Amino acid sequence: MQPSRDSLRGTKIVVVENAPIARDPDPDRATVIHRMRLDVGREWGEEYHAGQFVMLRVDARGERIPLTVADYDPDDGILTLVYQVVGATTRALAVVPAGGALEDVTFPLGRGIDLSPPDPRRDIAIVVGGGIGVVPAHAKAKALDAAGYRVVSLMGSRTAPLLILLDAMRKVSDACYVTTDDGSYEGPGAAFVGAEMAGPESRALRVTNVLEQVVAHGRDDTAPHMPHFRNLYPADQVAKIYLSGPDPMMAAATEVTRGMGIPTYASLNSVMVDGSGMCGGCKVTLRSPDGERPAYTCTDGPVFDAHQLDWEEVRTRGSQYRWQESLAQASKTETSGADAEFLAATARRFGLAEDATAAELSDAMESQFRHAAGYMKFEDAIEACDRCVCKIAEGRVRFCTQGCPLGILVQLFTQPLKPDALIERLWPDGVDDGVNPRDLLEGVVRRAETDPESCEPAQLEAVDQAIFQAYEALSDHNPIPEITGLVCPQERQCEDPLAGCIRARKGQQVEVGSVEAFIARWIRANRDRMEAYPWFHEHPVGDPTGKRVMVIGTGPAGLVAAAELVIEGHEVVMYETLHEPGGVLVYGIPEFRLPNEIVEYEIARIMSLGVTIEVNRPIADAREHMQRHGFDAAFVATGAGTAKFLGVPGENLTGVYTANEFLVRVNFMKAYRFPEYTTPVPDVIGKRVAVFGGGNVAMDSARCALRLGADSVTVMYRRSEAEIPSRLEEHVAAQREGVQFQYLVTPYELMGEDGQLVGVGYYDNTLGEPDEDGRRRPVAVTEHPREAPAEVAIVAIGQDPNPLLDLSAYDLDRTGRIIVDDETLETSMAGVYAGGDAVAGTGGTVIFAAGCGLMAARAIHARLSA
Known part of the structure; x- marks a missing residue:
């Protein structure tokens, strides 16, 4: 009894159109840009906002990739994406025919742009799009135009044949200026240097050149550069500037606008795995006069204050998986080419011939992740x-x-x-x-x-x-x-x-x-x-009550609540942001501890009772969704999916992962079977790995790293061995498998060279007075800093509530978790209940979350039966 993909709602999204709209004439570059239109349905009309994005998966073995929404028509339910064919996944995407289907599309994700009505005295919005960045630029320009702004569009590309959405951009812009790096565009709106377009050399411009010229902001106007475009728009009339495109272009444009006093926003396209704030791979640092804070492209963005971004950090984080993408594009059966060294190292690690095929390597890796504990006789x-x-x-x-x-x-x-x-x-x-x-x-x-x-x-x-x-x-x-x-x-x-x-x-x-x-x-x-025995039966289900309950999250709390409620006769619909149900059971716990087939079986059994599960469905506002779709109660079981960080210098170095990102890649996306599965695997082969933390997540991360071929793995924990919070069974298993432990240490810096992690700076600790949990507080001995070499670091020090959920309507405690009634788990919103790690925090276990689900279900049933 396994749940088929067909039994889950929200999969197999039909492709209405998928065709190239631009090609590079240079055969050496062979750049192709496609437009894809998908039938996602009309129900998203009130939830989509310009600036948001989707996560999609082409097939069951593909990785999840983010794409910006070009347009969405709520009248016919058609979602438009425009993408450049640049890697393995987009190559696979480009050959899906009209009438075919994508395995998964999660939509909408991220935050939309601010569309509050403009001040009549400052009503100009400048939208800058470079290359494929014209796609999010158009979505923003269209929305800003509808909101009453005077839109000025600056479009650029490397060459004229790659200019996209030009007519669409003109329709929603009061003025539209176009540049090309090679000066090949000479149509309406073409920007050029000098008094006339004398030739390609006069038109070889970038959008940053035009941006600098069109805004009047009190600089020296004697320069001969582009006199016909100079000072068209006074800075005090420009409400905001939006940037979309390659990171170097946006970084350069940010410096252009920094002194203009104009709010400037950049749309990032970060590497991410889930798009829901779990992995932490899209983390950026925002710096302001009030200090700095971490943010996530997927949940806090993708649009950020460009003047607060650390653009060097954005650049280095974007290069983290570049080599794996190159590898994924290679043949699935041959291990040749520039990246053969990695596959050869993998083969040597598992005792295979260096010319082993990708399938042979995948099988060898899979054997490392088979269930290790076994069952009682x-x-x-x-x-x-x-x-x-x-x-x-x-x-x-x-x-x-x-x-x-x-x-x-x-x-x-x-x-x-x-x-x-x-x-x-x-x-x-x-x-x-x-x-x-x-x-x-x-x-x-x-x-x-x-x-x-x-x-x-x-x-x-x-x-x-x-x-x-x-x-x-x-x-x-x-x-x-x-x-x-x-x-x-x-x-x-x-x-x-x-x-x-x-x-x-x-x-x-x-x-x-x-x-x-x-x-x-x-x-x-x-x-x-x-099943052939006459006495065998499933759990009996009560008569239908006519009441409907929505459950947000399909982890242990949600599954137990759903099962209990459907048994009582209520209709239950579960919503899952990711493409498979199971929550932490599938993305957080490795297969050698909990095989996926067990989770799939239990979910299928619960579905057989009558529970409906809809995947790829982010729900931010529980109360609003409950009212719009006619539910009588809601249970929020979204878990604590946002990674915590150490808060020390160097956390954005290449080679530093959150445990969430590491485990989501390895477990949920099956990166341990890369390149047969196309999600890139974290590169730990032959490297020294440091894992920070002492809970079960730290043990899982350490044991996974060893199985992926790390030379050594050391768990660095701030208290003593006697106080390590992981299960004794997991601690012992990690020691038996070769994980090393270093107790009573606190990292103060992650050290890097050329953007790559090379070591850990740490202090020894002593244990002081007990903290609020009754455990002795670690105190760093700062007089004697120490260092240890490490090429990979995994941060496993806990999680915060999932940021996809809009928490603004709830009463929260000082840690940002939802406050609930101790007996019923009802929140401050009548009819909305919450449980599991979204409430309990990071100290919870699977059984604790399950207990919350049972408690909430009984309270909901009592409410609906009154």
């Missing part, structure tokens, strides 16, 4: 269940249940798998004298697990029914039991010797998580056989 599960001494008693809540955020009654699902219960089920009339029934049980169990065809059918059915009874008891409280069984910190909850399992006090705890995973896996693995 049936006989071990029976033994563990036999150790559960708690009796089922009405009204009594056991310690293990109190330690579980979902309130799972452990004794209910261990009872059917105790040896005596199984023996009674298998041999209700008893066994022959002198025969040890446990010996018989051992044989049946072994055959049922390893060779079910050798079992007597009645005995196999009896075993299956016992496990199904355990599964029913488990799934009554937990709709995602195999997931929680594999990744939850049971040792700090239901197995905790102080607050959980009473047998743990004698070192004989019931391995609750392993038993959960065993039970759920047995049902999943043997489902085809078990």
